[in-house]
Amino acid sequence: MNYSLFSPILSTIQYHQFIAGLFGGIISPIRGLQGLYGGVTSNVVGNGISLGLYLFIYNTIIVLNNDQDKIKNLTFYYRTIYSTTAGLLTIILTNPMWVIKTRMCLQYSNNKTAITYNNMFDAFRKTYQSEGITAFYKGLTPGLVGIFHGTIQFSSYEQMKSFYVNPFHTTYFLTSVVFTFxxxxKFIAATSTYPIQVICTRLQDQHQNYNGVLDVIKKTYKRKGISGFFKGVVPALYRVIPASCITFVFYEFILYELKHGII
Structure with a gap:
């Protein structure tokens, strides 16, 4: 089962909880079952490109800045620097895709004058025509702060691996170990940076108008308090943790095979 095809359902529920939190109600289903798959194409493409870019940049930086011996003994400090740099470049390059994904998920308005999108390419075209190129970088500022999501995830993941390698003297990781780490x-990274994702999503919502990050924070806190910054966190965790586990299992498998010259 391709998890990316299922995760848009949880993404849509998660984003709808963000918006429902603003108005104190639940957004009624107006698109049926199809609405649960809003943004499926941009979600699959966005996740693939983002993770692929991140891992490529992260590993490229490591290889270019260290010899083989240093790579085996990278400190937590350098892991943090490398993962932050990779996250920064990835967010800048992929932000337009996440804007489109958010807007595809949040087509809930009954207003006949509201812009509707037929598919990902239609969303790109209409967004550019109505708002220009700057629309694709809405939410970029809090998104740049969100690079710490990747930093926290990769640094903690690599640190857990180091704690495992030292006593067991092995570079082979059982599937259960990779799943656990x-x-x-991912849980640590997702929960600690979740408020940033809420702010980004609300800035990117085509149905709302905010005067920047501070305006979002002020209005969200005024309406729902601290809990407003954690709306949708449960479906978000159900979505990202299994996806992260599956991704890292394949990631570690491919790395192991490449290092041993099998593939």
Whole structure:
């Protein structure tokens, strides 16, 4: 089962909880079952490109700045620097895709004058025509702060691996170990940076008008208090933790095979 095809349902529920939190109600289903798959294409493409870019940049930086011996003994400090740099470049390059994904998920308005999108390419075209190129970088400022999500996840994941390697003297990781480390690191990263994601999503929502990050924070806190910054966190965790586990299992498998010259 391709988890990316299921995760848009949880993404849509998660984003709808964000918006429902603003108005104190639940957004009624107006698009049926199809609405649960809003943004499926941009979600699959966005996740693939983002993770692929992140891992490529992260590993490229490590290889270019260290010899083989140093790579085996990277400190937590350098892991943090490398993962932050990779996250920064990835967010800048992929922000337009996440704007489109958010807007595809949040097509809930009954207003006949509201812009509707037929598919990902239609969303790109209409967004550019109505708002220009700057629309694709809405939410970028809090998104740049959100690079710490990747930093926290990768740094903690690599640190857990180091704690495992030292006593067991092995570079081979059982699937259960990878699942555990990836789930824990993703949980820590997702929960600690979740308010930033809420702010980004609300800035990117085509149905709302905010005067920047501070305006979002002020209005969200005024309406729902601290809990408003954690709306949708449960479906978000159900979405990202299994995806992270599956991704890291394949990531570690491919790394192991490449290092041993099998593939």
């Amino acid at each position: 990836s789930a824990l690191s």
